[in-house]
Amino acid sequence: MTSSSGKMDMRLVLPVCVVLLTVWLVVPADGTAFSCPTDAYDVPTQNTPPCPKNRGKRDLTSDIAAMKTEVEGLKEKVQKAKSDNKDDQMEMENSLNAEKKKREDLANQLPDMMKKVDDLKTAAEADIDNLKTGQSEALKQLKAKLQDLKQKVNDLEAKVRDGVRIGEENKAGKDNTDGTSKPPKQNKPKDVQDCAHIHEQSSSKRSGLYSSMVPGVRTSVITYCDMDSTKEGGGWTVIQRRQTGDSFERKWNEYKHGFGDPMGTFWWGNEKVHQLTQQKPYQLRVELQNAAGIKRVALYDDFKLEGEDSKYTLHVGKYSGTAGDALRTHNGNKFSTKDQDNDDYAPSSCAEGYKGGWWYNDHCFDGNLNAAYENEATEGTLGYWLSFNGYKGLTYTAMMIRPSDYKPKTNSTP
Numbered sequence: 001m002t003s004s005s006g007k008m009d010m011r012l013v014l015p016v017c018v019v020l021l022t023v024w025l026v027v028p029a030d031g032t033a034f035s036c037p038t039d040a041y042d043v044p045t046q047n048t049p050p051c052p053k054n055r056g057k058r059d060l061t062s063d064i065a066a067m068k069t070e071v072e073g074l075k076e077k078v079q080k081a082k083s084d085n086k087d088d089q090m091e092m093e094n095s096l097n098a099e100k101k102k103r104e105d106l107a108n109q110l111p112d113m114m115k116k117v118d119d120l121k122t123a124a125e126a127d128i129d130n131l132k133t134g135q136s137e138a139l140k141q142l143k144a145k146l147q148d149l150k151q152k153v154n155d156l157e158a159k160v161r162d163g164v165r166i167g168e169e170n171k172a173g174k175d176n177t178d179g180t181s182k183p184p185k186q187n188k189p190k191d192v193q194d195c196a197h198i199h200e201q202s203s204s205k206r207s208g209l210y211s212s213m214v215p216g217v218r219t220s221v222i223t224y225c226d227m228d229s230t231k232e233g234g235g236w237t238v239i240q241r242r243q244t245g246d247s248f249e250r251k252w253n254e255y256k257h258g259f260g261d262p263m264g265t266f267w268w269g270n271e272k273v274h275q276l277t278q279q280k281p282y283q284l285r286v287e288l289q290n291a292a293g294i295k296r297v298a299l300y301d302d303f304k305l306e307g308e309d310s311k312y313t314l315h316v317g318k319y320s321g322t323a324g325d326a327l328r329t330h331n332g333n334k335f336s337t338k339d340q341d342n343d344d345y346a347p348s349s350c351a352e353g354y355k356g357g358w359w360y361n362d363h364c365f366d367g368n369l370n371a372a373y374e375n376e377a378t379e380g381t382l383g384y385w386l387s388f389n390g391y392k393g394l395t396y397t398a399m400m401i402r403p404s405d406y407k408p409k410t411n412s413t414p
Ligand SMILES: [Ca+2]
Pocket: 341, 342, 343, 344, 345, 346, 347, 348, 349, 350
């Protein structure tokens, strides 16, 4: 706009200048036509304007030449203005064209970009689908395994409930009067309180796993029953056995509920023992064997564990047997584990030091069947019974309980 209006102004300047100059030369100040003499200069009258001194024909020619020069200058300026304007216009056009091209390029690229975005989206969706499928497959497999496991557990429970003996098959010959291995009778399924109850039903029952119901314990309990008639007639509920080096360095809750394999090395569980022994008086039978193969037994009347509130405090009554009374100094002691030091030994935790839960006393123990013995490779590693084997490790230990008043029926087995 500015450039255009400048152009217009410059076009008007030339003619206007010519007119003004002519008027200035020709028209007197009062507006009447007047021409000065060319050769002589008259004294001006009142009514005639003074003519410029020495203003002759030559002067006029000179003025016209100057004016021409000025007009030429103006022309040049106009030309330049035109040229500048043209340059501006061209620059603007170039700029517009560049912008237009940029937009066109972008517009051309847009479909490609859209396609790339679509491809990425498709790939991401495919990945998500694969992930979902994979997870669902893994979950399915896990569920199938779980179902399989449940079925196995159900089968096992059914077998136990049906009274099918699971272990100790080799003892069958010894238990049968004719020395042959007859299959066990399929006794009616029956939940019982402990192994003495099972034994009471039929003294011909053999040692192995049975399902028993323990008061205060909601589910049935898999229990190893020792029915060996040479052990005061049998009917023993086994609560501890060590015949392998499996660790007994366990926490409170493991000792509370039990751990291990009832057919092999295991701890039945303090809570179950408490629940049984608070019903009526029980007796305890301890079996020991050392590295030399020597076997010893310790029997205790009035065996009882108090409840968890009392830290399963141990009670043992009168001792009898061949191993010596190593539990005497533990009578009245609380149970301790590596995570619960309830012992009477102030300097440290006996359970931690000897790597097993027990009813530790003020000098840790005299008998401790859950300790780990690691000093001499020539000895056993399964706990101590000082009155039998001193500070040498044992090779086999077992603890079993039975109601004190249980009288096994006379068995016809020789
Ligand atoms: Ca302590």
